Amino acid sequence: MIRDYIPSFVRGRGRFTKSQRRAYQRLYDKYCIPFREEKIDIKKVMGFPEVIAEIGFGMGMVTAEIAERNPHVGYLGIEVYKPGVGKLLSEIARRGLRNIKIVHEDAVKVIAFMIPSDSLKGVHIFFPDPWPKKRHHKRRLIKEGFASLLCSRLEPGGYVYITTDWEDYARQILLVLSKTDGLENAYDGFAPPQDWRPTTRFEKKGYRESRRVFEILFKKI
Numbered sequence: 001m002i003r004d005y006i007p008s009f010v011r012g013r014g015r016f017t018k019s020q021r022r023a024y025q026r027l028y029d030k031y032c033i034p035f036r037e038e039k040i041d042i043k044k045v046m047g048f049p050e051v052i053a054e055i056g057f058g059m060g061m062v063t064a065e066i067a068e069r070n071p072h073v074g075y076l077g078i079e080v081y082k083p084g085v086g087k088l089l090s091e092i093a094r095r096g097l098r099n100i101k102i103v104h105e106d107a108v109k110v111i112a113f114m115i116p117s118d119s120l121k122g123v124h125i126f127f128p129d130p131w132p133k134k135r136h137h138k139r140r141l142i143k144e145g146f147a148s149l150l151c152s153r154l155e156p157g158g159y160v161y162i163t164t165d166w167e168d169y170a171r172q173i174l175l176v177l178s179k180t181d182g183l184e185n186a187y188d189g190f191a192p193p194q195d196w197r198p199t200t201r202f203e204k205k206g207y208r209e210s211r212r213v214f215e216i217l218f219k220k221i
């Protein structure tokens with residue numbers, strides 16, 4: 001997969017509520033794609049000619065919101081946090097969405113094993129875990145190997161859009177993507193706020209703590 005791989009998350013945290021558990025049990029088979037170490041025809045499986053993946057959707061409210069506004073695009077949500085998967089499943093059912101599917105697994109594995117080259121229109125990563133302590137920086141999701149992997153899975157002209165409210169991580173992401181062969185910055189430095197993106201749960205917390213949001217948008221050449 002990726003050499004010297006260190007996961008960007010810790011499993012088993014958070015409370016799995018009764019309603020999330022019920023949604024997970026009732027809706028998993030309908031809206032989740034089980035992880036397997038084999039490529040899938042993602043457009044066919046999703047049933048849409050354009051597919052955008054969202055990595056680490058948290059509780060998934062922004063995923064649901066974006067998918068509802070764009071019913072002709074398929075959204076593949078990838079998350080390791082089981083309560084979040086349960087929550088998004090219930091939201092898909094509540095809103096009657098037909099264009100979201102979920103893989104409940106580490107996105108690095110999902111992208112590496114399941115997603116074919118040149119198959120995604122875009123990748124969204126909103127507020128990846130910042131791992132602020134220096135000794136934890138190695139856990140950050142966005143690093144060179146993963147950026148190249150993402151680039152290989154994008155269609156030509158496809159994009160990767162990342163937001164974070166940690167300035168040093170934002171600068172690291174900008175540098176890593178700038179050095180990735182095949183990607184080019186859609187802007188000069190950080191991107192202006194993309195007004196189509198709803199505010200995420202994690203972002204609201206950052207605003208309360210007066211943190212600025214940095215946006216990064218690169219396209220595949």
Ligand SMILES: C[S@@+](CC[C@H](N)C(=O)[O-])C[C@H]1O[C@@H](n2cnc3c(N)ncnc32)[C@H](O)[C@@H]1O
Nearest residue numbers: 009056058079080081106107126127200201202
């Ligand atoms: C800081 S939260 C942000 C959640 C959401 N995007 C938001 O802005 O509210 C980061 C999320 O990424 C998920 N995550 C971290 N590493 C992941 C990985 N390798 N694969 C899938 N999900 C991951 C975590 O479980 C967590 O829910």
